[in-house]
Amino acid sequence: MRAQEAADGCCPALLTSPLDEEQAGELAKVFKALGDPVRLRLLSMIASRDGGEVCVCDLTPAFDLSQPTISHHLKLLRQAGLIDGERRGTWVHYRLLPAMTDRLAGLLTRPAGEPLPAPAAAPGGRA
Amino acid sequence: MRAQEAADGCCPALLTSPLDEEQAGELAKVFKALGDPVRLRLLSMIASRDGGEVCVCDLTPAFDLSQPTISHHLKLLRQAGLIDGERRGTWVHYRLLPAMTDRLAGLLTRPAGEPLPAPAAAPGGRA
DNA sequence: CATCAACATAGACGTATGTCGAATCAAGAG
């Protein structure tokens, strides 16, 4: 399965080797799930709970959006493998799946020994 | 936990404290820029270059897309603060801006001492 | 069984996004 991650140690190595087309597609889904302010806040609220679980009834009132919309965003986060939900009685509790965030963090972390790209000689006024 | 180092400068601490609405909007733009397979591969190709710079003429033929489309994606990556471009003579060279990827990596990295959410372990009342 | 509350799903609608071809701008060669 994860054939090429062994080549660099762990993961698909976004920053150290050109990304495979298939890997790029998989990763894009996850990043796309993070590419929305509402979902980012939802993930943040879920992840920062010490117990690790948050009831939807606690999430919904924090936004100025309808309940189905929140439910929709939670579904996308779940489909991206970032969170998981479980029904307990009347309420549904969501929790973070740290495996995915760990993987992303690893992808975006430069190897320690990697030389930073030498900055251009004299940055001028243009950005 | 003194999670947030600065209001807008360094580390909004996605996983340890609820994300601010404005921070979420800013972050979402960056993640949205990463939420496309083509852009992920472009970023990967640029970042993995040892010299740190890649000519557009090297990037375009790697895709089955028109040159304007590649240029469009590069523009989005640049607007997200992930890469920067510089024209040298006929060709334009792009390079990674590691500050942004470092920031994202930090956001997605859990603090070492942070207790991982135990999967349905605590039967007691939730806080 | 009837009813209510918490979430999820379905369909609809406006906007954003990815893509293209054509036009335009920038730099070098004849």
Place this chain on the structure above:
DNA sequence: CTCTTGATTCGACATACGTCTATGTTGATG
């Protein structure tokens, strides 16, 4: 100056996305 090559910008279009209202499903309660 003109012509060619590299790259961005522009205008258009199909699709995807975020949001809503309406409806369905699940579980608790009387």
